Amino acid sequence: MNQLTFLGTGDAMGVPRVYCDCDVCTEARLMGENKRKRSSVLIDGGDGDGTSEQFMIDCGPDWRSQMEDQGLRMVHTLLITHAHFDHIGGLPEWADACRWLGVKGRLYAPREVIATIQGQFPWLGRHVDFLETDGGIELGGWKVHSWKVCHGHNGYSYAYRLDQGGYSxxxxxxxxDLKTSEKEPLHGLDMLVLGTSFVHELAEFSTRSVYDMREAQELLRELKLGHTYFTHMSHDVDVRQNYNLDQGITIALTGMKVPLGTLKLEMNA
Known part of the structure; x- marks a missing residue:
């Protein structure tokens, strides 16, 4: 069964932030409901053998502990959204795992993202094959389309749309602040995973880089899609609170598993 697992749902700093004693960070240290590693997901379309049908989206600095959390020893294929540290900081450990296991990892990303990664980690090519997504690819039975999206003050990122068997x-x-052309592939989806760093971010708009939950709900009302999971959340978000979000929105939790092909979700035991 095709299934998505949230390996991490935090923003670039994660939760708790090491310097912070706010209520959310304190709760994350003491009880852990708000503890969030950097955002990443695992897609498993195989029959349980844990090999060729698995791939991850992004590989941040929490990659090793995320793998341990899931009892995984290796994922051979990655899909990378952009070359910021919270999305690629685990690549050296992943490549070293490839080296020790004697396998060649497969890293899929848009051409310009690959070029940046190769510039930062020039030795990765000894253990990793770089494969471009620009023309569209097929991965784990999914037709994958990548396109550039506005990342605000932080430049750009890429989003991925995956289609299989009538499910998108x-x-x-x-x-x-997505423009009309950037929104187009999001219309009418069955499911969307969307970054929302704050409930209501008060920083000056030109300094910001990710939707907050209020803005995201406005976007979703326009897109008219199935179900949405919010991820990439800072210490502003307290998962114990009821934010009265629109119907069809779920705040993602680490370990949450979402079957791809239905709107049913289940929590990781």
Whole structure:
């Protein structure tokens, strides 16, 4: 069964933030409901053998502990949204795992993202094959389309739309102020994973880089899609609170599993 697992749902700093003693960070340290590693998801379309049909979207600095959380020893294929540290910081550990296992990892990303990664980690090519997504690819039975989206003050990111058997979903973790052409692939989806760093971010708009939950709900009303999961959340978000979100929106939790092909969700035991 095709299934998505949230490996992490935090923003670039994660929760708790090491310097912070706010209520959310304190709760994350003491009880852990708000503890959030950097955002990443695992897609498993296989029959349980844990090999060729698995792939991850993004590989942040929490990659090793996320793998341990899931009892995984290796994922051979990655899909990368952009070359910011919270999305690629785990690549050296992943490549080293490839080296020790004697396998060549497969890293899919748009051409310009690959070029940036190769510039930052020039030795990765010894253990990893770089494969471009620009013309569209097929991965784990999904037809995958990538396109550039506005990441505000932080430049750009890429979103991914995945289609299979009449079911369509997208992953858009780092975006804000999307233009009409950037929204187009999101219309009418069965499911969307969308980054929302704050409930209501008060910083001056030109300094911001990700939707907040209020803005995201306005976007979703326009897109008219199935179900949405909010991810990439800062310490402003307290998962214990009821934010009276629109119907069809769920705040994603680490370990949450979402079957791809239905709107049913279940929590990881």
């Amino acid at each position: 979903w997208a992953y858009c973790s780092d975006a804000i």
